[in-house]
Structures are given as structure tokens and as C-alpha cells.
Amino acid sequence: MAKKILVVDDDEDSLNLVSKALQYAGYDIVKASDGEQTISQYEEQKPDLVLLDVRMPTMDGYEAFFKIKEIHKDAKVIFMTAYAVDEKIHQRAKELNLTYLLMKPFSLKFLKELIADVLK
Numbered sequence: 001m002a003k004k005i006l007v008v009d010d011d012e013d014s015l016n017l018v019s020k021a022l023q024y025a026g027y028d029i030v031k032a033s034d035g036e037q038t039i040s041q042y043e044e045q046k047p048d049l050v051l052l053d054v055r056m057p058t059m060d061g062y063e064a065f066f067k068i069k070e071i072h073k074d075a076k077v078i079f080m081t082a083y084a085v086d087e088k089i090h091q092r093a094k095e096l097n098l099t100y101l102l103m104k105p106f107s108l109k110f111l112k113e114l115i116a117d118v119l120k
Contacts, residue, residue, distance in 0.1 A: 004028040006047040010056040021108045035059025054081035069096045
């Protein structure tokens with residue numbers, strides 16, 4: 001059975017590009033475009049991994065991450081961002097076992113290798 005990945009990004013082009021690449025690589029993909037959707041999709045779909053954009057309107061990736069981790073301590077989350085991170089908040093996320101911080105732009109080849117390593 002294919003591993004399920006929840007891909008979250010408020011940028012529709014990025015969301016679709018990453019989703020299609022991972023789907024082509026054999027993963028089941030669930031999409032969300034904001035923090036609220038992320039939490040509801042996580043609860044509903046129970047993905048093996050979340051690729052989570054940090055900067056989003058309404059609820060950012062950190063807030064969604066902390067809410068998911070409250071209930072699902074073993075959730076695997078990779079943050080994606082093109083911006084500098086708030087070190088204090090990022091340190092809190094690392095203490096809750098943030099899997100990885102991926103800086104945009106990144107290569108899809110690297111992303112696939114990272115995911116394969118995380119999900120093995």
C-alpha cells in the first residue's frame with residue numbers, strides 16, 4: 001500500500017507541482033491550502049507524512065504543526081519555506097520532533113530522496 005502524504009501550501013502552483021511529482025513517484029497525495037484544512041485533513045486522512053508550508057494566511061504552518069502534535073505526538077512533518085524562520089518558534093518545533101526544514105526553492109529529486117529516507 002502506498003504511503004500517504006499531506007501536501008500543504010497556499011501557493012496553488014507549488015501545491016500542484018509538488019503533489020503531482022510525489023503522486024508520480026507512487027505516493028497517495030492529500031492536499032490542503034491553509035492551516036485549518038491541514039488539521040482537518042490530518043484527522044480525516046491520517047497521512048504518513050506532512051509537507052507543510054510555514055507561511056500561510058489564517059493559520060500558519062507552525063500553529064498547525066503544534067495543534068497536530070498535541071494530539072499526534074508521532075506525526076512526521078517537514079516544513080517548507082522560502083523565508084527566514086523565527087528561531088524561538090522553530091526551536092520549539094524541533095523539540096517536538098520536527099522532521100526537517102526544507103528551504104524553497106528545492107529540487108524535486110532531493111525532496112523525493114528526503115521523503116524516502118523519512119518514510120523507510
